[in-house]
Amino acid sequence: MSALDGVRVICIGQFYMAPYSSLLLARLGADVIKIESPSGDPYRFLPTTTGSGNSVQFNLMNAGKRLMKLDLRTDGGREVFLELVRTADVVVQNLAPGALNRMGLGYDTLRAANPRIILANGSGFGSTGPYADDTAMDLTIQARAAIMSTTGFMDGEPVRTGPSVVDLMGGTHLAVGILAAMLQRERSGVGQEVEVALQDAIVPALSSNIAALLSDANSPERTGNRHGGLAVAPYNAYEASDGWITILCPSPTHWGALRTIMGDPRADDPRLDDMSGRAAHIDLVDEIVSDWARRHTKDEIFKVVQAQGIPCAPVVTLPELLEDPHFIHRNMLRATTEADGTWHTWASPVLLSDSPMVEPTRPGALGADTESILRDELGHDAASVDALRSAKAI
Numbered sequence: 001m002s003a004l005d006g007v008r009v010i011c012i013g014q015f016y017m018a019p020y021s022s023l024l025l026a027r028l029g030a031d032v033i034k035i036e037s038p039s040g041d042p043y044r045f046l047p048t049t050t051g052s053g054n055s056v057q058f059n060l061m062n063a064g065k066r067l068m069k070l071d072l073r074t075d076g077g078r079e080v081f082l083e084l085v086r087t088a089d090v091v092v093q094n095l096a097p098g099a100l101n102r103m104g105l106g107y108d109t110l111r112a113a114n115p116r117i118i119l120a121n122g123s124g125f126g127s128t129g130p131y132a133d134d135t136a137m138d139l140t141i142q143a144r145a146a147i148m149s150t151t152g153f154m155d156g157e158p159v160r161t162g163p164s165v166v167d168l169m170g171g172t173h174l175a176v177g178i179l180a181a182m183l184q185r186e187r188s189g190v191g192q193e194v195e196v197a198l199q200d201a202i203v204p205a206l207s208s209n210i211a212a213l214l215s216d217a218n219s220p221e222r223t224g225n226r227h228g229g230l231a232v233a234p235y236n237a238y239e240a241s242d243g244w245i246t247i248l249c250p251s252p253t254h255w256g257a258l259r260t261i262m263g264d265p266r267a268d269d270p271r272l273d274d275m276s277g278r279a280a281h282i283d284l285v286d287e288i289v290s291d292w293a294r295r296h297t298k299d300e301i302f303k304v305v306q307a308q309g310i311p312c313a314p315v316v317t318l319p320e321l322l323e324d325p326h327f328i329h330r331n332m333l334r335a336t337t338e339a340d341g342t343w344h345t346w347a348s349p350v351l352l353s354d355s356p357m358v359e360p361t362r363p364g365a366l367g368a369d370t371e372s373i374l375r376d377e378l379g380h381d382a383a384s385v386d387a388l389r390s391a392k393a394i
Contacts, residue, residue: 003352004030015043017174076393116190127195136198141199147160225237246312246313336362370394
């Protein structure tokens, strides 16, 4: 049996935060119904559309969910939504701030329909504070939360992180909050609201950077590939003869082993014996490691450094990642080939020994499961479905 077998989640979210949160729950066995407006999730229509008619991004985040088209701005749409709420355990949403309340579907309304319901709210800045009403996306939170200002090199411009770390970090925190609220409900019998703000979820990742600032107000914001707090050395990406490799020495044992491997007399400088000294002379440390690395290939460096237990890894490209044997073995990116092409989605990064992951099914067209949910689960007959369609609720 899956871990969340019998749990129903309604997702009214688009882009990545709520969809990823509900994706994690779906892979753990929850029945996730994704509600889309008549125009659909904008990420359906990105220019990476495959034979399935959906963008690759949409498939990655929504495979394994049932899809319902519902206009919550109409009386009929809101009535159907509350019918669903009465059958559900969780509503997870990341609409614009206050959108649910403006539609008359705030938590008090949902709780009146189902006292056990858990409403999980994802937003940029949370429900309180000066920015509470501001809309936000991954990029804008990276800007506002100092992620961009701490990404890149000291003499360069601010840079967004390559991956959507804010949305995915926020979605993961939202899933954790949902699971905690479900556990609490087992004891209390009633649901509650869960709130995760993207800014709140990402700022703990700045711990090293903030620690450096608190201890030295002149600490640089951007440190390139060096440690965010410039407190660990060596800690960098070093150029090999055929690419780049990362090496870091967080302990005296690691540094002692690397010093022996490199055989450079400059590394025996007593100023470099402890971490404080190496951090104070970080340029010298990087020069020593760089001079050694340039004389060897990434593979040569990795083998000898890894054999001594020193943390290191080659810098791989995206094409190399997709062909990496460990990445393939872990099967996180599921590829399914069907008559009209291959489609992809994510597996679950959360593995349980006694609860197998639920294998995802391919997302269908906008509203693909609307009629079956209305008829088979909410008890609507054909005339009722036709009336909802005529009223443009579905």
